[in-house]
């Protein structure tokens with residue numbers, strides 16, 4: 001017999017989703033007793049650092065921080081962050097609901113710092129395996145979570161529940177996949193790679209860069225290239241006929257309110273899909289109106305100065321991308337209006353082509369044989385719990401990959417405060433803390449120590 005700690009919950013990833021859950025668990029007596037920890041790939045807390053451009057603003061009100069909608073009296077509100085940083089009065093004078101992303105990142109880090117003891121940074125969760133109730137039993141009552149650090153050192157931990165909050169993974173369209181990473185960067189790595197790819201300084205040679213995509217990140221990168229890299233000629237290549245504004249008008253914005261999750265969830269599969277399609281232009285392939293106006297003015301002023309360094313190539317489909325002998329990338333493009341094709345060479349590409357939300361499938365693959373169809377069919381309960389068969393006791397909560405069932409706010413910050421509340425309530429209902437421990441178990445402050453037959 002071998003005794004090991006069994007956590008009530010392990011959170012995989014420590015971005016805003018699991019950070020919000022950490023706050024929620026800490027703030028109520030019953031949940032603070034749950035033995036829990038988080039495993040995060042990054043060496044320290046970071047929120048989309050690769051796109052932490054210094055002049056970009058939040059696309060959501062600061063009142064939708066990690067806690068306010070659940071408990072405005074929490075010490076982890078954005079307002080208390082401002083207060084403790086000594087900037088509350090000055091922030092009020094800005095008359096804005098939309099802090100810069102840099103400031104919001106600082107807020108998130110300020111919250112994360114309070115949970116340092118709970119987080120194992122620098123460890124990537126690589127796989128998860130079932131733990132059977134006893135030798136020969138088909139009942140699964142815990143999960144073994146494997147992680148490894150940069151040096152390849154492996155750790156394993158056992159838990160009765162998981163909260164998977166691993167965010168999205170860079171989406172690279174097929175046309176660009178074969179080019180390899182050299183001078184092709186995804187927007188998620190923009191700030192960490194752009195200097196290397198285009199060079200910096202007064203003597204940096206001229207470069208031609210194509211930014212691919214019609215969303216907020218593409219627009220932000222396009223403006224940043226114009227602002228900070230005078231030696232770069234940038235082209236923003238979009239399939240649509242114009243940059244379209246994100247609809248953030250108040251009636252439409254109600255789809256991001258926590259109550260709307262119930263509305264979406266109550267629909268049939270087709271109904272949910274249709275709702276999501278109807279409101280797609282709140283989040284996908286759209287740009288904040290002020291940024292569109294900024295881009296228009298930038299192009300106009302370059303035109304006035306007869307120095308057109310930037311171009312918007314609208315209605316342009318990229319049909320092929322190949323690497324030329326000199327290392328440049330040749331894009332074959334077709335004009336959607338007149339059907340004409342042409343080829344152009346660029347020194348670098350920035351792919352602002354969005355994120356895949358299916359990475360949890362690979363992470364949970366080791367459990368797939370025991371999960372029936374739930375995983376592939378995205379069968380998730382209202383409390384974000386993967387619907388598992390009766391013999392599978394551990395609870396797996398999915399955050400950020402339930403857009404199909406819970407609506408467009410699932411990948412955003414909009415419902416975090418209440419989602420973490422719903423998950424915490426579900427955890428309490430089922431965690432071992434509320435059940436008598438069996439004879440093989442003892443509890444201390446770190447978790448339940450349980451004897452396993454292995």
Ligand SMILES: Cc1cc2nc3c(=O)[nH]c(=O)nc-3n(C[C@H](O)[C@H](O)[C@H](O)COP(=O)(O)OP(=O)(O)OC[C@H]3O[C@@H](n4cnc5c(N)ncnc54)[C@H](O)[C@@H]3O)c2cc1C
Pocket residue numbers: 012013014015016017018039040041042046047048051057058059060123124125126165166167168217363399400411412413414
């Ligand atoms: C540039 C940018 C700006 C955005 N701005 C806004 C905004 O203004 N408003 C808004 O509502 N939404 C915004 N979003 C949407 C964004 O998804 C949410 O803000 C938020 O990041 C979601 O939090 P999350 O914790 O679910 O995912 P993430 O923030 O992506 O965090 C996931 C974490 O999991 C870790 N991880 C991944 N895999 C593993 C693994 N195998 N093992 C261990 N750790 C792992 C990652 O390192 C990461 O820290 C923005 C997104 C981007 C890319």
